[in-house]
Amino acid sequence: MRKANLQPLKGFRDFLPDQARKKEFVLNTLKEVFSCWGFEPLETPALEYTSTLLGKSGLETEKLIYKFKDQGGREIGLRYDLTIPLARFIAANQNLNLPFKRYQIQPVWRADKPQAGRFREFWQADIDIIGSKSNLSDAEIIKCALGVMAKLGFKEAQMVINDREIFKNYGLSLKSIIELDKKEKEGPKPFLAQLIKEGKTGKEAQEIFEKITRAKKTKSLEELFSLVNGYQVSFDPSLARGLDYYTSIIFELRVPGYDNLSLGGGGRYDNLIKQLSGKDLPAVGFSFGIDRLIEAMEKKGLFKNIKTSPSQVLITVFSKDYLENSLKILSLLRKQGIASEIYLDEGKLDKQIKYADKKGIKYVVILGPDEIKKNEVTIKDLSSGRQSTVALDKINQFFGF
DSSP, X not given: OOOOOOSOOTTOOOOOHHHHHHHHHHHHHHHHHHHHTTOEEOOXXXXXXXXXXXXXXXXXXXXXXXXXXXXXXXXXEEOSOSHHHHHHHHHHOTTSOSSEEEEEEEEEEOOOOOBXXXXXXXXXXXXXEESOOOHHHHHHHHHHHHHHHHHHTOXXXXXXXXXXXXXXTTTOOHHHHHHHTTHHHXXXXXXXXXXXXXXXXXXXXXXXXXXXXXXXXXXXXXHHHHHTTTSSEEEOTTOOOSOTTOOSEEEEEEOTTSTTOEEEEEEEOTTHHHHHHSOOOOEEEEEEEHHHHHHHHHHTTTTTTSOSOSOSEEEOOOOGGGHHHHHHHHHHHHHTTOOEEEOSSOOXXXXXXXXXXXXXXXXXXXXXXXXXXXXXXXXXXXXXXXEEEEEGGGHHHHTTO
8 A cells, every 4th residue: 555645735734723723813803803894704616717717817827826627627726816706706796785895714726836934825815895986995995904903913014005007107018017016025126127128228217117116196096095094004106016907006014024025915906807797897905915914923922812722621530430520510611601621531630730731721620539529629720830629519600600
């Protein structure tokens, strides 16, 4: 029998409990804020027809799509973002109440080169508003995203905003805009090289770049900034965003001290749904990169208050003779919503306490022959080391129910 390869595929991961808890905490916070802002949940399939996925976001991105044929010979692919599936959903469900506000939190897949902080399977969390041209929609998206950051503990998060209409003044091609998007990591060289490739002299290319960096806000940007007054926002006329489907307003979320990397981004994509359905529906959205969000929180120590274990209490088992007593206390605590577990094997008390300590469980309920005779339990607080003797009929008072 051939020995199985026990390692995950390159670019894919197992999430151990510690990391899974952090991800769960972030996702729950996102859901809470999104719901508070009136966004409704939506989920779409992992697989889409390649005809849906291709021709929407740009060749650079589409090279990374996992494409294959299924058993029926259909050309399909794994979704690489959550925006294209949303556009397909809207096109297929044209009786929705508009404006339609949705949030979506699911994994996506890209056949990218794995490296630090970049994986082939990763999670995104998106919010979008479909069916409104108003700058108030853009403002709501920006404010909600910054609201998430405040809830997670980021005090200096800032949304950088621009309008792609600025680029039309300089006749920039889509390829040159995509190269301009690389300036945060690589500087202006890729952008300048692309302009030269398109026929500009080195001097002309440099002049265009300098004019872009000095450009003033468009009328649409002026209105948007008045709507987000009081929030941490800034204007960067060279902000580009690398996806083809953006039409005008674009934005990126950044945190000082995080290597100037974006934790998420978005903007207006007013023509994308029309490509799929022929129906002209304006849209604006934002996407969080969950992995980067978690990494930035780890660097800033924002996970300090997360429980290391879901359980608050461990009920010990002295022997089979007293198992029924332990199970009664376990049932009582669980009925009151106190996360509890029971030690599953008989064992020495020290071993059971060590188990609880390693899992980060705060309380250990000790129920041995002496406690049974006296109709009481011993409760050990592992965080302080203190022990308390509590009558069985007073255990509810100890745990506050």
